Amino acid sequence: MKPDPSLLEQLDRTWRDPPGLWGFLTTVDHKRIAARYIVTALLLMFLAGMLALDMRWQLSVPENTRMTPQLFNESFSLHGSTMLFLVSVPLMEAMAFWLVPLMLGARNMAFPRLGAFSFWLYFGGVLTLWVAHAIDITPDLGWFEYPPLSGPAYSPGHRADIWAQMITFTEVAALAASVNVAATILKMRPPGMTLARMPVFLWAMLIASIMTMFSMPAVMLVTSMLIADRLVSTQFFSVAAGGDAVLFQHLFWFFGHPEVYIIFVPATGFVSSIVETFSRRVLYGHSVLVLAILSIGALAFGLWVHHMFAVGLPRLGNDFYTAASMAIAVPAGLQIFCWLATIGTGRTWFPTPMLWILGFVATFVIGGLSGVMTASAALDLQLTDTYFIVAHLHYVLIGGAIFPLFGAFCYWYPKATGRLMSERWGKVAFVLIVGGFNLGFFPMHLLGLEGMPRRVYTYPAHMGWDMLNQIATAGSAIAVTGGLVFAANALCSYWRGKPSGADPWGGSTLEWATASPPPAYNIPFTPRVDSLTPMWNGGAPLPALDGIAIDTREVLVSSVTDAQPLYRQKSAGPSIWPLVAALAVSAMFIASIFTPWAIPIGALPIGAALTGWFWPNRPRAKIGALEAAP
Amino acid sequence: MRVRGATILAPVALLALAACTNEARTLGPSLPQTAPAGNADPRVPAYQANLYQVAQGGRYFMWYGCSGCHDDSARGAANLSDGRWRRGGGFADVYRAIARHRPAPAYEATVPVEQLWQLTAYVRDLPAHHPEKRRRVTLDQEGEPQGSQWSGPQ
Ligand code: HEM
Numbered sequence: 001m002k003p004d005p006s007l008l009e010q011l012d013r014t015w016r017d018p019p020g021l022w023g024f025l026t027t028v029d030h031k032r033i034a035a036r037y038i039v040t041a042l043l044l045m046f047l048a049g050m051l052a053l054d055m056r057w058q059l060s061v062p063e064n065t066r067m068t069p070q071l072f073n074e075s076f077s078l079h080g081s082t083m084l085f086l087v088s089v090p091l092m093e094a095m096a097f098w099l100v101p102l103m104l105g106a107r108n109m110a111f112p113r114l115g116a117f118s119f120w121l122y123f124g125g126v127l128t129l130w131v132a133h134a135i136d137i138t139p140d141l142g143w144f145e146y147p148p149l150s151g152p153a154y155s156p157g158h159r160a161d162i163w164a165q166m167i168t169f170t171e172v173a174a175l176a177a178s179v180n181v182a183a184t185i186l187k188m189r190p191p192g193m194t195l196a197r198m199p200v201f202l203w204a205m206l207i208a209s210i211m212t213m214f215s216m217p218a219v220m221l222v223t224s225m226l227i228a229d230r231l232v233s234t235q236f237f238s239v240a241a242g243g244d245a246v247l248f249q250h251l252f253w254f255f256g257h258p259e260v261y262i263i264f265v266p267a268t269g270f271v272s273s274i275v276e277t278f279s280r281r282v283l284y285g286h287s288v289l290v291l292a293i294l295s296i297g298a299l300a301f302g303l304w305v306h307h308m309f310a311v312g313l314p315r316l317g318n319d320f321y322t323a324a325s326m327a328i329a330v331p332a333g334l335q336i337f338c339w340l341a342t343i344g345t346g347r348t349w350f351p352t353p354m355l356w357i358l359g360f361v362a363t364f365v366i367g368g369l370s371g372v373m374t375a376s377a378a379l380d381l382q383l384t385d386t387y388f389i390v391a392h393l394h395y396v397l398i399g400g401a402i403f404p405l406f407g408a409f410c411y412w413y414p415k416a417t418g419r420l421m422s423e424r425w426g427k428v429a430f431v432l433i434v435g436g437f438n439l440g441f442f443p444m445h446l447l448g449l450e451g452m453p454r455r456v457y458t459y460p461a462h463m464g465w466d467m468l469n470q471i472a473t474a475g476s477a478i479a480v481t482g483g484l485v486f487a488a489n490a491l492c493s494y495w496r497g498k499p500s501g502a503d504p505w506g507g508s509t510l511e512w513a514t515a516s517p518p519p520a521y522n523i524p525f526t527p528r529v530d531s532l533t534p535m536w537n538g539g540a541p542l543p544a545l546d547g548i549a550i551d552t553r554e555v556l557v558s559s560v561t562d563a564q565p566l567y568r569q570k571s572a573g574p575s576i577w578p579l580v581a582a583l584a585v586s587a588m589f590i591a592s593i594f595t596p597w598a599i600p601i602g603a604l605p606i607g608a609a610l611t612g613w614f615w616p617n618r619p620r621a622k623i624g625a626l627e628a629a630p
Numbered sequence: 631m632r633v634r635g636a637t638i639l640a641p642v643a644l645l646a647l648a649a650c651t652n653e654a655r656t657l658g659p660s661l662p663q664t665a666p667a668g669n670a671d672p673r674v675p676a677y678q679a680n681l682y683q684v685a686q687g688g689r690y691f692m693w694y695g696c697s698g699c700h701d702d703s704a705r706g707a708a709n710l711s712d713g714r715w716r717r718g719g720g721f722a723d724v725y726r727a728i729a730r731h732r733p734a735p736a737y738e739a740t741v742p743v744e745q746l747w748q749l750t751a752y753v754r755d756l757p758a759h760h761p762e763k764r765r766r767v768t769l770d771q772e773g774e775p776q777g778s779q780w781s782g783p784q
């Protein structure tokens with residue numbers, strides 16, 4: 001279908017942002033919001049990566065004096081907290097923000113202003129942690145801060161508060177984002193995209209969002225209890241007063257374990273999209289993949305205790321959680337086999353995005369295997385808090401999430417910018433990162449088995465750990481170099497890359513139907529879908545549905561299972577209120593580190609901001625329901 | 631050079647000067663091997679204005695059994711949180727009151743110098759501590775060997 005230019009002009013007038021700074025502050029365009037998320041998170045990944053390199057430098061030789069113990073504590077705490085709370089999870093949400101409406105052929109998210117609010121609040125969390133770092137109030141107790149160590153007696157000052165409040169920020173932001181993604185996927189699918197015809201990517205994002213909604217409240221609760229213990233002397237975690245320090249660990253890991261799957265499940269969505277496109281065939285075992293993701297989503301809530309085997313739970317309890325942890329290898333394995341079968345039976349080719357998938361499979365399988373090892377309570381007692389865990393967690397997080405993310409970045413880069421990234425430099429970066437990573441992190445397994453603890457700032461010379469530590473540092477440096485090449489490639493290609501056209505890879509899903517980069521209104525018409533791979537219809541134009549307004553912001557709402565069009569819905573336009581509300585919430589969060597009065601007093605500006613946000617913007621109806629016109 | 635957010639957030643670094651050095655934590659062997667040479671000894675701020683050192687002093691306050699006599703119900707001169715000092719409120723004054731404590735023992739015979747510095751900083755900080763908070767901290771430290779429960783080094 002070839003839309004006529006006057007229609008496109010009208011759509012553009014309706015959907016574009018006001019120009020300049022005001023447009024920047026008020027935008028509710030999901031693509032701009034997602035881009036902000038992505039740029040911020042990548043910058044933080046760079047900073048946290050530099051911290052990591054610094055730590056590896058410190059550990060490269062025994063008795064090194066580059067870092068003091070305190071600085072080392074701060075470094076791994078800042079590195080871990082940043083990478084998990086401010087990089088991985090937000091990046092996955094941002095990819096959903098960017099892609100979900102495009103893949104649905106929709107004009108925006110279900111709640112455009114909530115999306116803007118989510119970003120500003122996330123940004124508040126970023127500033128909280130890193131500004132605090134700049135003024136030397138860096139959290140120093142690791143990425144999970146157990147009481148009593150983090151309680152009022154042993155953590156004077158505000159370091160622990162900063163960590164806990166950074167969590168509150170990012171979790172509120174994540175909840176806002178998840179609600180938005182889930183509502184969009186469930187209620188804004190184009191006609192014909194029944195649940196059975198929904199791409200795996202959308203399933204993955206939907207399930208990750210639902211997992212977020214169930215798990216994040218636990219960690220917000222537990223960090224709020226910690227703050228209450230510290231600020232107003234409650235006794236949640238005070239054993240002597242009948243509180244329970246282990247409660248903190250339970251609630252934290254009830255969130256913490258699903259968290260790693262909230263990072264991994266979206267990655268399986270990227271992998272599915274990339275594998276399908278480059279294998280030139282519908283995914284092998286589509287339903288198996290969807291069911292596997294669903295069961296991972298469910299099982300993930302039943303394993304948290306494997307982070308606490310050393311706490312001393314009853315034997316039977318440990319056995320139960322060992323079994324549950326091992327069970328998750330089954331759906332994860334099924335997924336891997338489905339992808340391999342797709343790759344093996346398709347007309348597959350291997351440009352950079354596909355290479356990342358191969359890197360992902362190899363690395364993630366190793367991480368999965370070390371995971372099954374640590375899932376055994378007996379073995380875990382030996383391995384916990386050693387470098388083996390550092391190896392395992394980086395294999396699953398980097399191999400299982402960051403590699404697919406890099407693949408996704410290369411795959412969708414042309415859609416976002418209209419230009420292709422250099423294949424040659426893409427391959428150089430791939431080899432450096434995957435090679436350097438494995439060189440750097442594999443020896444850590446051996447270090448752990450030889451007894452080197454994690455979170456130590458140095459070690460004596462005669463332990464026999466020198467050689468492996470040097471290799472680990474060298475590998476890390478190579479991987480970080482590769483990361484810089486990757487970033488340079490992305491930057492240069494932004495200006496110099498070959499123009500890509502709308503659909504450079506021959507993709508299977510709807511985001512490839514629109515121009516690259518997509519215009520403010522995303523797509524000129526609402527597509528109708530009759531298969532899992534709507535773009536693979538022999539080159540015929542996509543059938544379209546008409547009737548959505550073009551002179552005002554309007555979106556189509558459809559039914560949950562069958563995607564039957566239900567009604568047209570007004571979509572909110574640019575507004576400053578999300579930013580104002582986020583500022584009010586940030587002020588309250590920050591002030592509540594210092595005084596409990598911040599909560600009642602800080603609630604007033606929040607109430608005012610929300611009132612402004614929800615102020616009715618259409619005239620009061622002249623006829624009430626009872627007097628409806630005959 | 632340490633990689634810091636300051637590189638991107640330069641203006642904020644200004645705040646650093648004003649605000650938050652009281653959070654600094656130095657672990658490992660440190661300065662004072664001798665008693666303060668008067669209330670204006672230049673080493674004083676590193677203890678008195680540092681939350682970590684004050685908190686360490688709080689732990690020793692329990693360990694050495696000071697809290698047994700100087701609890702919230704202590705009266706008169708033994709009340710350390712009323713802001714009135716019989717033996718003077720300067721750093722060196724309080725240090726001396728502990729080192730040559732009356733009633734006996736004189737703690738300089740048993741307590742290492744650095745810990746005396748930390749104890750002094752804590753004692754001088756006490757008037758600013760909320761009783762609720764002090765009780766809460768005590769609860770967390772219940773498990774540590776203190777006063778009469780002390781059964782020698784472990
Ligand atoms: C090349 C990149 C990276 C290097 C060289 C690196 C290196 C390190 C090092 C040296 C530690 C401290 C280990 C210890 O002594 O306890 C660490 C901890 C950690 N890293 Fe990384 N890392 C990298 C990337 C990542 C990424 C991408 C993530 C997450 C997505 C991540 C998550 C973590 C976590 C959660 C911890 C644990 C922090 C804690 O103990 O509280 N790292 N990393």
Ligand SMILES: [Cu+2]
Binds near residue numbers: 256257
């Ligand atoms: Cu886990």
